[in-house]
Every structure is written in C-alpha cells, then in structure tokens.
Amino acid sequence: MSITPKPGLLRVVLPVPLRREFDYLCPLPLPAPGCRVSVPFGNRTMTALVLSHPSGSDIDATKLKSIGAVLDPMPILADDELRLLAWATQYYLYAPGEVYFQALPALLRKGEAADYRSTAYWHLLDAEAGVSAQAIKQQQALNLLRQGPLTAGELEVRGISGAILQALAKKQLIEKREQLPQPGDWRGNTAVSDDDKPRLTTEQALAVSLIQSARGFSPFLLEGITGSGKTEVYLQIMEPILQAGRQVLVLVPEIGLTPQTISRFQQRFKVPISTLHSGMNERERLDAWLSCRDSSTAIIIGTRSALLTPFARLGLIIIDEEHDTSFKQQDGFRYHARDLALLRARQLDIPIVLGSATPSFESLHNAASGKYQLLTLSQRPGTATVAEHLLLDSKHVQLHAGLSPQLIQLLEQELAKGNQVMLFLNRRGYAPALLCHDCGWLADCERCDAHYTWHQRPTRLHCHHCDHQRPLPPACPNCGSRQLMGTGLGTEQVEQALSGIFPQYGIIRIDRDNTRRKGSFQQHLEGIRNGKYQILIGTQMLAKGHHFPDVTLVAILDADGALFASDFRATERFAQLYIQVAGRAGRASKPGRVVLQTHQPEHALLQDLANQGYRHFAHSALQERQAAGLPPFSFQALLRAQAPQSRQVQEFLQQLVQQLAPGLPTGVLCLGPLSAQMERKAGQYRYQLLLQAGNRRELAAACRLALAIIDQLASARKVRWSLDVDPVELW
Incomplete structure (x- = not known):
C-alpha cells in the first residue's frame, strides 16, 4: 500500500503590493530557493518565487493552500541575487x-519557461555587398551585419530602422532567418583590438594601474572633466577582467547613450x-537576461534595471555618469541603482568604478571620508583643451527669440570657420505659456x-506635466480678442529664429517632441556627426555624453x-548640467568656448562655475550642506500622498503625524505636511512628509513606525x- 508523502x-x-511573504504546501522534493512556482491566490493563479523552506507557519496547516506546479527545475536566481534583493526589501x-x-x-513574471526561443536575425547574404555612396544608413547596416547576424532590435538601437532593413532585403543583400540564440563559452577567446588604443595620459595610466591592482571589493570614484578619456580608462581596466573569463556590467543613465558605448566596446573587444x-521587446530582454546568467555574454551595457540581472561570473561593475538622477527609480520600487551596485560589488567582492565629470555630492563625500578611492582626470588627451567660459549679461539688451546680439555675433564667427555650434535650452515647445495681450488671460491646464505649453509643430497646447493636449483657441475665451501671444522661450522658437538668421546652415532640433519615432534620435546624431547640420538646438537629451x-x-x-x-539640490x-553641456565644446583639436547668457552674471554660483570649476563649487556647497545638516550629512525619507481632494490628503498626513510624533526616535526630524511645489497635478492634490535623521538606523525605525501606523x-x-x-x- 502506497503512502502519500507529507x-x-x-x-x-x-x-x-503587500509587505509580506506567503506560505504554501508543496509535495516533496521541495523546489530550491530561487525557483518559480505557480500558486492559487484569491480567485486567480499567479507566479511566485520561492524564498525558503520554513519549519513552521503562522497560518494553521489546514488553512494553507498547495502550490499548483513547479516552473523551474533549477533556481533562476542564485543565492547572491536573493541576498541583494532581500537587503533591498529591508532598506x-x-x-x-x-x-x-x-x-x-x-x-x-508571466510564468514562461526560462529558455531561449527562436528569434528573427538579419543575415548578410554577400560579404562583399555594397550600396551607392548616397545610401549611408544602408551601408552602415551592411557594415554591422558583417560582424555577425543581429536582431531588428539590436540594429535599431544602433540607428538602423526597419525601413532600411526592408530596402536591403528587396535588393537581396540581406535576409531574415529564425534561429535560436547561440549561447557559447567565449572564455579563452577574448581577442583585443589594439588598432584604436590611444596613448594614455599620465593621469589615465595611474587610474588604470590603481584599479587593475585592486583586490576584492574596491570602490573607485573616477572624476574626469568632460573629454578627459574616462571611457578609455573603462576599456583598459576591462581587458584583464575579460581575459580572466569574467563578465563586466556597464550601467549608463539613458538608452540614447548605449549605441555609442556599444560601438566603442565592439571595436576594442571581440x-x-x-x-x-x-x-x-520582452523576448529580447529575456534572451539578454539568459545570456548573462549563462555566461554567454561577456559585457552587458544597460540602464538602471540591468543591475538586477543575474551574472554567472561578474568581475567588474562600471557606472558611467554616476551622478545622473536616472539611476534612481521614481515610482514603484524606488531603488537607486548606484547604491545597490555598491552593495552587489561588496557581496561579490569585486571592484566597482563610478565615473563622472560632475560627481554627486554623496560620492564626493564618500571619497573625502575614505570610503571611495578618488582618481582624477584633469586634462584632455592630445591637443584638446578645456573650453573658455564666458558670461553674457542680458540685462538691458534687446533679445531676439532669447538671443542677444553679442551671442548671434559669436555664432556667426564660429559658423563662418566651418565649425558647429550648439544652443541648449531645457524647455521644449514654442513658448512655455500662451496669454491674451488684451486682458492677460493665460491658458492654464x-x-x-x-x-499649457504652446507648440507650433503641430499646433497645439500641451501640458508637459499631465500630458493633456488641446487645440489652440482661435480667440481669447475670456474677452474674445484674437491677440494671443506666447510668453517665454522654447526650443521651437529658437529653431525658428535661427532659421531666419542663418538660412544657409543646416539646423537640427533635438528634444522629446521630434525624437519619438524609433531610431530618429540615432539618425539625428548621425546627421550631426557627418556634418549635415551646423546648428544644434536641444534639451538635456543633447547634453549628455555625446562626442561632437x-x-x-x-x-x-x-x-x-x-x-x-x-x-536644496x-x-x-x-x-x-552646466558642466555637462559645457563639455560638448572643444572636445577635439579645435578650441572651444562656452557662453552662458544670464540676467544674473554676478551670481556667486555662476561666477564659481565659470572661473573655478565644479570641484571648487562642490567643496563650498558641501560645507553649506554640512552647516545646514542636509544630505549627505544626514539621511532622508519622503512620504508622498495624493488624492482628488486636498482635504483627503491633508487629513491622512495630519493623522499620521499626530500618531507618529510621540514615538519618533529623538534624532529624527519630521517636517510637514507640506504641499508639493505644484500642488495639483493630473487632477491629484499632492502633499508630502519629510523625515530626516543623523543616522540610517534611526531613520529606518521612524519609517517602520510610520508604515505600521498607516496600516x-x-x-x-x-x-x-x-x-x-x-x-x-522633492515634489
């Protein structure tokens, strides 16, 4: 007689969204931690992740449900990843x-198998294939495919659109084939191309030597002025890691920076x-995730979430532009990829390099206190020189679409020499507001x-906060006047003005409005690099990491x-931002100039940045932060709340404060409730409560108490x- 195992x-x-774990019954043998199982939850079946095999449960055994199925024969997350995520949950x-x-x-997450599936790859049919000299993008696609088959997604991130691929397929130069990814062992075959290896400066050589000689967990802050060759340092410290058969993770703040990074790394490492x-797409992400876990990929370049990818043999983490706020998730699980990367490097006992021309105050403070080793690149290699800074006083000056006569003259001089110029304005659209000239009515969201921001192409009013759009009114809804006019300055207006002043030059505007179509951003960058455009106008998208x-x-x-x-930040x-934008000037052998047009040329911050540089400014600002007891000399947590009615939010936060205040640790400061700077957004009233403490333990205790009260x-x-x-x- 058979006995059913217990x-x-x-x-x-x-x-x-529940702050708890769940217990289920499961037939023996039990799946290991890190495996997925399907379980009944309420009236549906969900995918769950196994954490442990407890000896007992707080729930009576007769009330526990049984799992539906085991989805993974082996863990898909290893112990080190589970430890990292457990720490993140607590912190x-x-x-x-x-x-x-x-x-x-x-x-x-949906329960699909952790296996590779066949994917469509584009293949080159003739290694000698070529196209006409005018078909620049088609030739670029052929050159990429000579290095091996690529998916449409891999080509798109390199600036090759689907239309380009279809055009080449019609010419029977390439074809699409379904195939499984070919996971393989690249170790022992880490050929390095020395063709483009430049000679290192003394500072670069010292940085490379110190990082390569590090053993175990070693955090480095690589502070290098823009154009000083931080990427070359990254490439050289990666070489021995790859030759030892270990993987490298490179985090970048934005997707737009990945193609040029990929290109540099592909040229150097085979x-x-x-x-x-x-x-x-979802399939491409899973295949990349699997290739990292299986050690089929040597280098992974990704944005914030790539940090949470499992690696078989991770040997080095590099975070480029470590100061960038894109590394902080702003909704849901609000983690900071830089901070979690440091923990992951510590757990794996490997070096980590944080690179930036303008390090965050937190990183500078950690370097000053000895937690990081600071490495400095203060010179540009070769004949490139640091740009000259000029403050233009725009008071009492007649501006034309935000451009002073002196600035227009400087632009004209550089364009006449055959150079390119860049104008930075972090406001898209034609004008930030539309008003009635007769009665003063403003178009409010x-x-x-x-x-509303007034856009001209296409003509519309667009709220950049809630994304609501509406047509431009033919007349003022308040007084009926047709004297509607824009006030303030946007990138469209600057583009229009410069088209009239310099009709003989190519002009490109780069902002979120004209880069929505897939691949368009890369096409614009390609046009800048091949000289199609001489005048570049853009928002923050154009300021980060590009080499022109x-x-x-x-x-x-x-x-x-x-x-x-x-x-306060x-x-x-x-x-x-000022230093990053300024860093686009004079990056090669040509001298550069940075012009800041301002009504406040005597402002201490501007004078400090223009004359002393970022490091001097940061040192002074950190002293002010310390005197005020602000981060990084204290620690904060922000409790945000919103609702359709202001009363609902205020009542909630006031009740929370009343119950929280008596139990707060003595070193914790509670500020608020405070309304957000923009109190109402997308129909929601927004308020916040700020908790601040001198140490993390007291802050965590205060947060846990607040959560218990909220429940x-x-x-x-x-x-x-x-x-x-x-x-x-802050909001």
Whole structure:
C-alpha cells in the first residue's frame, strides 16, 4: 500500500503590493530557493518565487493552500541575487514580491519557461555587398551585419530602422532567418583590438594601474572633466577582467547613450556584448537576461534595471555618469541603482568604478571620508583643451527669440570657420505659456497648477506635466480678442529664429517632441556627426555624453530659473548640467568656448562655475550642506500622498503625524505636511512628509513606525501614498 508523502512548506513572494511573504504546501522534493512556482491566490493563479523552506507557519496547516506546479527545475536566481534583493526589501521598505519580481524579465513574471526561443536575425547574404555612396544608413547596416547576424532590435538601437532593413532585403543583400540564440563559452577567446588604443595620459595610466591592482571589493570614484578619456580608462581596466573569463556590467543613465558605448566596446573587444534597456521587446530582454546568467555574454551595457540581472561570473561593475538622477527609480520600487551596485560589488567582492565629470555630492563625500578611492582626470588627451567660459549679461539688451546680439555675433564667427555650434535650452515647445495681450488671460491646464505649453509643430497646447493636449483657441475665451501671444522661450522658437538668421546652415532640433519615432534620435546624431547640420538646438537629451568634435561653441540660454529653485539640490543639479553641456565644446583639436547668457552674471554660483570649476563649487556647497545638516550629512525619507481632494490628503498626513510624533526616535526630524511645489497635478492634490535623521538606523525605525501606523489608518485607503527612502527630489 502506497503512502502519500507529507507535503513540506514553501515561503514565497508574489508580485502584489503587500509587505509580506506567503506560505504554501508543496509535495516533496521541495523546489530550491530561487525557483518559480505557480500558486492559487484569491480567485486567480499567479507566479511566485520561492524564498525558503520554513519549519513552521503562522497560518494553521489546514488553512494553507498547495502550490499548483513547479516552473523551474533549477533556481533562476542564485543565492547572491536573493541576498541583494532581500537587503533591498529591508532598506527601501517596499513590498517584497514587487522587489524580487523587478529582477525578472516580464516573460518570466508571466510564468514562461526560462529558455531561449527562436528569434528573427538579419543575415548578410554577400560579404562583399555594397550600396551607392548616397545610401549611408544602408551601408552602415551592411557594415554591422558583417560582424555577425543581429536582431531588428539590436540594429535599431544602433540607428538602423526597419525601413532600411526592408530596402536591403528587396535588393537581396540581406535576409531574415529564425534561429535560436547561440549561447557559447567565449572564455579563452577574448581577442583585443589594439588598432584604436590611444596613448594614455599620465593621469589615465595611474587610474588604470590603481584599479587593475585592486583586490576584492574596491570602490573607485573616477572624476574626469568632460573629454578627459574616462571611457578609455573603462576599456583598459576591462581587458584583464575579460581575459580572466569574467563578465563586466556597464550601467549608463539613458538608452540614447548605449549605441555609442556599444560601438566603442565592439571595436576594442571581440567578445559577445548584450544590452538591456526599456527599448527592447520582452523576448529580447529575456534572451539578454539568459545570456548573462549563462555566461554567454561577456559585457552587458544597460540602464538602471540591468543591475538586477543575474551574472554567472561578474568581475567588474562600471557606472558611467554616476551622478545622473536616472539611476534612481521614481515610482514603484524606488531603488537607486548606484547604491545597490555598491552593495552587489561588496557581496561579490569585486571592484566597482563610478565615473563622472560632475560627481554627486554623496560620492564626493564618500571619497573625502575614505570610503571611495578618488582618481582624477584633469586634462584632455592630445591637443584638446578645456573650453573658455564666458558670461553674457542680458540685462538691458534687446533679445531676439532669447538671443542677444553679442551671442548671434559669436555664432556667426564660429559658423563662418566651418565649425558647429550648439544652443541648449531645457524647455521644449514654442513658448512655455500662451496669454491674451488684451486682458492677460493665460491658458492654464484644467488638471494641473501649470500653464499649457504652446507648440507650433503641430499646433497645439500641451501640458508637459499631465500630458493633456488641446487645440489652440482661435480667440481669447475670456474677452474674445484674437491677440494671443506666447510668453517665454522654447526650443521651437529658437529653431525658428535661427532659421531666419542663418538660412544657409543646416539646423537640427533635438528634444522629446521630434525624437519619438524609433531610431530618429540615432539618425539625428548621425546627421550631426557627418556634418549635415551646423546648428544644434536641444534639451538635456543633447547634453549628455555625446562626442561632437566639430562643436566649438556651446551657448546656454535662459538658465536663471535654476538659480532660485526651492529644492536644496537645485544648485547641484544646475552645476552638473552646466558642466555637462559645457563639455560638448572643444572636445577635439579645435578650441572651444562656452557662453552662458544670464540676467544674473554676478551670481556667486555662476561666477564659481565659470572661473573655478565644479570641484571648487562642490567643496563650498558641501560645507553649506554640512552647516545646514542636509544630505549627505544626514539621511532622508519622503512620504508622498495624493488624492482628488486636498482635504483627503491633508487629513491622512495630519493623522499620521499626530500618531507618529510621540514615538519618533529623538534624532529624527519630521517636517510637514507640506504641499508639493505644484500642488495639483493630473487632477491629484499632492502633499508630502519629510523625515530626516543623523543616522540610517534611526531613520529606518521612524519609517517602520510610520508604515505600521498607516496600516491602521482608515484615511490611508482614500489616498495614494508612497515611501521614498533616500529621495533625490522633492515634489
């Protein structure tokens, strides 16, 4: 007579917004931690991740449900990944299931098998194939495919659109074939191309030597002025890691920076390189995830979420532009990829390099206190020189679409020499507001405490905060006047003005409005590099990490608003942006100039940046932060809440403060409730509560107490709320 074995217990997490784990019964043998199982949850079946095999449960065994099926014969997340995610759950005080499932591609969250599937790859049919000289993009596609088959997604991130591929297929130069990815062992075959290896400067050589000689967990802060060759340092420190058969993770802040990074790395290393970013489809993301886990990929270049990818043999982490706020997730599980990367490097006992021309104050503070080793690159290699800085006083000056006569003259001089110029304005659209000249009516968004932005191409009013759009009114709805006019300056207006002043030159505007179509951003960058455009106008998208050797003049328009912002981090952000934008000038052998047009040329911040540089500014600003007890000399958590009615939010936060205040640790400061700078956004009233402490332990205790109180408040069910540990911006 057969005996049914007694089931064991599984403790699992589910992708639900509940701060708890769940117990289920499971037949023996039990799946290992890191495996997925399907489980009944409410009236549906969900995918769960096994964390442990507890000896007992708080729930009576007769009330426990049994799992439906085991989905993985082997763990898909290893012990080191599980430890990292467990730490993140505790530190960021977020629902554990949503933290753990953040590390899984969407297809694995849905319960699909952790296997490769056939994917469509484009193949080159003739190695000698060529096209006419005018078909630049087609030739670029052929050159890429000579290195091996690529998916449409891999080609798209390199600037090759589907239309280009179809055109080549019609010419029977390429064809699409379905095939399985070919996971293989690249170790022992890490050929390095020395063709483009430049001679290192003394500072670069020292940085490479110190990083390569490091043993175990070693955090380095590589502070290098723009154009000083940080990427070359990255390439050289990667070489021995790859030759030892270990993998390298390179984090970049934005998708737009991945193609040029990939290109540099492909030229140097003949090893498999994968990317991970939000522009990939679900299948591509899973295949890249699997190739990292299986050690089929040597280098992975990705944005924030790539940090949570499993690696078989990770040997080095590099975070480029470490100061960038894109590394901080701003919704859901609000983790900071830089901070978690440091923990992951410590757990794996490997070196980590944080690179930036404008390091975050947190990183500079850690370097000053000895937690990081600071490496400095203060010179540009070769004949490239640091750009000259010029402050233009725009008071009492007649401006034409935000351009002073002196600036127009400087632009004209550089263009006449055959150079390129760049104008930076971090406001898209034609004008930030539309008003009636006769009665003063302003076109305000009905759902936000903000004005509509007037766009001309296509003509519309568009709220950049809630994304609501409406047609341009033919007349003022208040007085009937047709004297409607824009006020303020946007990139469209600057483009229009410069087209009239310099009709003989090619002009390109790069902002979110004209880069929405897939591949368009890369096409615009290609046009800049091949000389199609001489005048470049853009927002932040154009300021970060791009190398334009013919740009000799960079002008920053209308930056005065950043000098008087309410967020204490505003000056740090402005300084970083100023230096990043300035870094686009004079990157090759041509001397560069940076022009800042301002009504406040005597402002201490501008004078400091223009004359002393970022490091001097940061040193002074850090002293001010220390005196005020602000981060990085203290630690913060921000509790945000919103609801359709202001009363609902205020009632919730006031009740929370009343119950929280008596139990707060003595070193914790509670500020608020405070309204957001924009109180109403997308029809929601927004308020916040700030907790600040001198050490992380007291702050964590205060946050846990707040969460426990919220769980008991009936008013919490009428609002949407979130807790952000180590926030990088206030509402």
